[in-house]
Amino acid sequence: MWADDPEQGKSWVGPWSGLVHCDRCHTLIPGAKCPKCGRDYADGAEMVVRVINGEERRYPRIVLPGALSWTTHSLLALMKREWDRPVLELDQGLAAGTRPSQRMLIVILFWTLFEHHMDRFFDAALGALPPLIRADLLRRYATIGSRMDRLYKLTFDTTLEKDLADLGHGLVYGHLLKVQAKRNEFVHGNSEAIDDALVCETVERLPEVQAAWVALFNLRCTGNPSVPRVWESDLKRFKTT
Incomplete structure (x- = not known):
């Protein structure tokens, strides 16, 4: 057991x-690259380079909350x-x-x-x-x-x-x-x-x-990043006015 x-x-x-929602297609992904839409969060385009005390550091452009x-x-x-x-x-x-x-x-x-x-x-x-x-x-x-x-x-x-x-x-x-x-x-x-x-x-x-x-x-449930994420509260789900 x-x-x-x-x-x-x-x-x-x-x-x-380690699961997060891909912010492009809503897929639940365990790593840096989405297997559905191909978005690679570890790619250089998704990183921000900052110089702190003369040292170059790389940070993710997007930080996603856990699912x-x-x-x-x-x-x-x-x-x-x-x-x-x-x-x-x-x-x-x-x-x-x-x-x-x-x-x-x-x-x-x-x-x-x-x-x-x-x-x-x-x-x-x-x-x-x-x-x-x-x-x-x-x-x-x-x-x-x-x-x-x-x-x-x-x-x-x-x-x-x-x-x-x-x-x-x-x-x-x-x-x-x-x-x-x-x-x-x-x-x-x-x-x-x-x-x-x-x-x-x-x-x-x-x-x-x-x-x-x-x-x-x-x-x-993927393809539409605007729908509620798994971790989001549904308290307002039935509020339609």
Whole structure:
């Protein structure tokens, strides 16, 4: 398990580490050169040369903020804290296999994180639409299930499952449906739905899910640098007057 590794487990940021938005095409990029539009931020044209105390120094002409939103950072930190904390000796009277996981909060936090990511995804994907139409679609398809299914089909004329498969993340869709179903069972009274096995699977596949979302964003939400960035607040999203 990567989360138990002394080095890998230090940070749960995973694929988000070093990501920024290309200010030309909105792509999430991990380095100095955008793979989509080709803009090279390390090129001489993107550098400023200044002479300080007789010494020539080069500085980036543009400094881009990291793509990680504060919500994402906070949720990942909470998940890590839950994973690292000692498990208590509780519920010994319950038979094995019927005990809810003491780390069930990790699954709840993961699903909250995924809903946040898809909220930012559609905020950008629908960014070119007139504000009233955009706001109406986001209100009409407000649940995560309707966004993963109907709104995705309406917007891109394909399915989320197919896009993930085409990007090399075909197993992620089934995992998301499984977590969603178990989370819903838990919310509706079946506390045993979130067991230790699901918690471990959720943590184990967290880096893959995050990498899949970044790839999905770069496939469907790039080309328009004026739409909201992943890290930007959406408090004014529905303000249309």
